[in-house]
Structure formats: C-alpha cells, structure tokens
Amino acid sequence: MRIVVDANVPAAEACFGELGEVVRLAGRDIDAHAVRDADALVVRSITRVDEALVAGSRLRFVGTCTIGTDHVDETALVRHGIDFANAPGCNAEAVVDYVLSSLLTLGERHDWCLTDRRVGIVGVGNVGGRLLTRLQDLGVECLACDPPRAQRQGASGFHDLETLIDACDVLCLHTPLVRDGPHATHHLLDARRIAELAPQTVLVNAGRGDCVDGQALRGRLAGPGDITAVLDVWEGEPAIDPALRDLAAIATPHVAGYSLDGKLRGTHAVYLALCHELGLPARIGLADLLPTPPLRRLELGGGLTPEEALRLCARAVFDVRRDHDRLLREQHRQGLARGFDACRANYPLRREFATLGIELGEGTEDLAPLLAGAGFQVAPG
Numbered sequence: 517m518r519i520v521v522d523a524n525v526p527a528a529e530a531c532f533g534e535l536g537e538v539v540r541l542a543g544r545d546i547d548a549h550a551v552r553d554a555d556a557l558v559v560r561s562i563t564r565v566d567e568a569l570v571a572g573s574r575l576r577f578v579g580t581c582t583i584g585t586d587h588v589d590e591t592a593l594v595r596h597g598i599d600f601a602n603a604p605g606c607n608a609e610a611v612v613d614y615v616l617s618s619l620l621t622l623g624e625r626h627d628w629c630l631t632d633r634r635v636g637i638v639g640v641g642n643v644g645g646r647l648l649t650r651l652q653d654l655g656v657e658c659l660a661c662d663p664p665r666a667q668r669q670g671a672s673g674f675h676d677l678e679t680l681i682d683a684c685d686v687l688c689l690h691t692p693l694v695r696d697g698p699h700a701t702h703h704l705l706d707a708r709r710i711a712e713l714a715p716q717t718v719l720v721n722a723g724r725g726d727c728v729d730g731q732a733l734r735g736r737l738a739g740p741g742d743i744t745a746v747l748d749v750w751e752g753e754p755a756i757d758p759a760l761r762d763l764a765a766i767a768t769p770h771v772a773g774y775s776l777d778g779k780l781r782g783t784h785a786v787y788l789a790l791c792h793e794l795g796l797p798a799r800i801g802l803a804d805l806l807p808t809p810p811l812r813r814l815e816l817g818g819g820l821t822p823e824e825a826l827r828l829c830a831r832a833v834f835d836v837r838r839d840h841d842r843l844l845r846e847q848h849r850q851g852l853a854r855g856f857d858a859c860r861a862n863y864p865l866r867r868e869f870a871t872l873g874i875e876l877g878e879g880t881e882d883l884a885p886l887l888a889g890a891g892f893q894v895a896p897g
C-alpha cells in the first residue's frame with residue numbers, strides 16, 4: 517500500500533508507516549503524476565484535490581488533516597469511489613488561542629481591556645463555539661451569528677450579521693469558505709459591510725481569506741484607517757497582497773491553527789479514518805504522539821492586574837507577535853509566496869494554553885476563574 521503524504525503532516529511515519537509505504541511530498545507538488553500509483557493520499561489544505569488530480573489514479577482514500585475542506589472536490593471523490601475524511605475540530609483550540617493572543621496584544625497597544633469589549637462571532641461551529649465559551653468564561657459579552665445553525669436549531673441565541681456589525685467592537689470570522697447556496701461565505705464581508713464597520717472596530721479573520729473582500733478592506737485601512745485588522749488568512753495565498761499585509765495590525769501566514777497539538781490531532785484523526793477504511797485496528801494513540809510541553813508550570817506571584825496576568829500566561833505559551841514578525845521577515849527575505857510557505861513549513865514549536873498549569877501564589881487566588889476561563893489548567897498554590 518502506497519500512501520502519499522504532505523511533508524507538513526507531522527508524525528506521518530509513526531501513524532501511516534505501519535499501514536504502508538509513506539511517500540512524502542511538498543503539498544504544492546502533489547499532482548496527478550505523484551498520486552498515480554498511490555492507494556491513499558493524506559493532505560493538508562494547500563493541495564487541490566479534484567477531478568484532474570484523482571482521475572488517473574488508483575486512490576481509494578483521501579484524508580485531509582485539517583478542519584476546512586474547501587480544497588477538496590468531494591463530488592469528484594464520490595464519482596471515483598474514493599472515501600474521504602477530514603479532521604473536524606482538530607485545531608479549534610489553537611485558533612481560539614490565536615484570537616485571544618491577538619486581542620490581548622491589541623488591548624495592550626490601544627489601552628483597552630478585553631473584558632470591556634463586545635465580541636461578535638461569525639460562524640459558531642467548532643472554532644467559533646469554543647471561542648464563544650472561552651470568552652464568556654472570561655466575562656466578555658458575545659453575540660453569535662450562524663444562519664445555518666439558526667435555521668436548523670431556531671433563531672434563539674443568534675443574531676444576523678448586520679446586528680453584529682452595528683453592535684460589536686470586535687468581529688471574528690470563523691466561517692468555512694462556501695462559494696454557492698443560501699449561506700455562501702465568499703466575500704461575506706464585502707465592500708458594503710466593510711464600509712459599515714464602526715470606527716475602532718477590530719476585524720479578525722481566521723476562517724478563509726476569500727470570506728473577506730481584501731481589496732475593499734485594504735481601501736478602508738489605507739483610507740480612513742480607523743479600523744484594525746488581524747489577518748491570518750488571505751485571498752491568493754501564498755502570494756498575498758503585501759499592501760494589505762502592511763496595513764494589518766497583526767498579519768500571520770495561515771497559522772492560527774498551527775499548535776503541535778492541533779496538527780497531531782489532525783494527523784491522528786485521518787489515521788483513525790484510514791485504519792477504519794482498511795478494517796485494521798488503530799495501534800497508535802494520540803497520547804503516544806504528543807511530547808511533554810516545554811513549559812508545564814508557571815507560578816504567579818502578586819502585583820498584576822487580571823488582564824496583565826492573562827497576557828503573561830498567554831505569552832508564556834504563544835505570542836502572536838512572533839508569527840507576525842516572522843511573516844514580514846521571511847517575505848522580505850524570500851519573496852511573497854516562498855516567504856509565506858517557509859513560515860508555515862518551518863513553524864516553531866507551539867503548544868496550546870491547556871498544556872500550561874498555573875499555580876496561584878498567595879494573594880492571586882482571585883485570578884482562578886479568569887485563567888481557567890482562558891483555557892489554562894489552574895491549581896491552587
């Protein structure tokens with residue numbers, strides 16, 4: 517059994533190696549020729565899996581170690597009798613860490629507290645739902661917008677996008693890219709909606725680049741310049757618009773979900789699906805793959821405001837400013853596309869907030885609900 521695997525899938529040998537011969541290829545180099553003799557294909561989001569890729573192959577399984585599936589033509593796979601799996605929820609916690617790190621950074625820069633903001637969440641699935649829970653646990657007021665869920669479950673608890681645009685200080689997009697149909701998300705934030713954002717709004721896009729009209733956003737940032745953008749995803753990746761990048765307060769190369777935990781969950785979910793497909797027992801557990809985190813415990817003394825304590829703990833695990841700086845540096849060094857991809861291929865070790873245990877020293881016990889709400893493990897000192 518020959519299994520072609522994207523080079524950016526961690527632990528592929530450990531998982532898929534016991535099922536067959538693993539052939540590693542850069543995601544952008546996986547083409548029809550590369551999969552012609554493959555039985556299974558394991559990708560991430562940058563390989564377009566369509567009729568042209570699979571038609572002349574003997575593939576019987578395709579797995580993507582990602583949440584998003586917009587790079588996969590599932591109809592073509594069905595046509596060719598190829599089974600398909602993705603990894604729902606695998607890196608949702610990492611994306612939430614990314615959003616919290618970004619908002620804590622902007623709060624520090626602009627002298628506001630996260631807990632004073634009203635946050636609108638567009639797309640309340642695995643990512644948006646966990647963001648909602650963590651923000652509410654932090655005491656942040658949130659409004660949710662998810663028309664497909666509202667249609668299925670009833671409108672209670674959901675608002676329309678216009679309400680969020682009118683009422684929220686922060687707007688976080690966590691929608692999949694859907695090109696057609698009643699809930700299409702392509703340019704969900706189009707020129708009109710971008711113009712309607714109130715001055716001082718913070719827009720976070722960690723869904724898909726095409727959900728926002730980048731040209732209109734660039735115009736708003738370059739013209740009035742009265743809103744703030746945090747962009748992890750872009751139209752035209754990897755050759756993103758450098759003018760938009762330079763206008764974004766935080767610009768990162770599609771790495772919001774790039775915790776090691778999230779990536780390994782993605783690999784493991786697809787491994788389980790392939791084992792199931794082959795009727796074989798899954799011998800590798802997720803715990804076998806996850807190494808001990810480099811920082812396991814942090815003890816807080818006194819003297820910090822709640823927001824400072826939160827920022828300190830968040831930055832001990834993940835600091836989004838590192839990824840912003842790396843993107844600028846690598847794109848200046850290597851050019852837009854190569855720099856973008858290099859940041860992702862050589863991504864430094866990152867763990868999730870939940871891997872850090874926080875001990876509360878005397879006088880800091882009151883911070884427990886806040887830090888637990890942010891996702892850390894909190895133990896009394």
Ligand SMILES: NC(=O)C1=CN([C@@H]2O[C@H](COP(=O)(O)OP(=O)(O)OC[C@H]3O[C@@H](n4cnc5c(N)ncnc54)[C@H](O)[C@@H]3O)[C@@H](O)[C@H]2O)C=CC1
Pocket residue numbers: 583584585604605607608611638639640641642643644645661662663664665690691692693694699700701704722723724748749770771772773774
């Ligand atoms: N930047 C990154 O590294 C990552 C980006 N993503 C992106 O985030 C997306 C969301 O991820 P999950 O929450 O795990 O997916 P999910 O499928 O669990 O949730 C997506 C939610 O969006 C809602 N939705 C669909 N159309 C909508 C519309 N027009 N308006 C508002 N809501 C709408 C759906 O009903 C669903 O509840 C993924 O599809 C992927 O494109 C996911 C992980 C990492």
Ligand SMILES: O=C(O)C(=O)[C@H](O)COP(=O)(O)O
Pocket residue numbers: 524560561562581582583584585607770771772773774
């Ligand atoms: O899971 C998703 O969906 C994502 O957007 C991934 O984090 C993207 O990772 P790569 O496919 O770009 O490695």
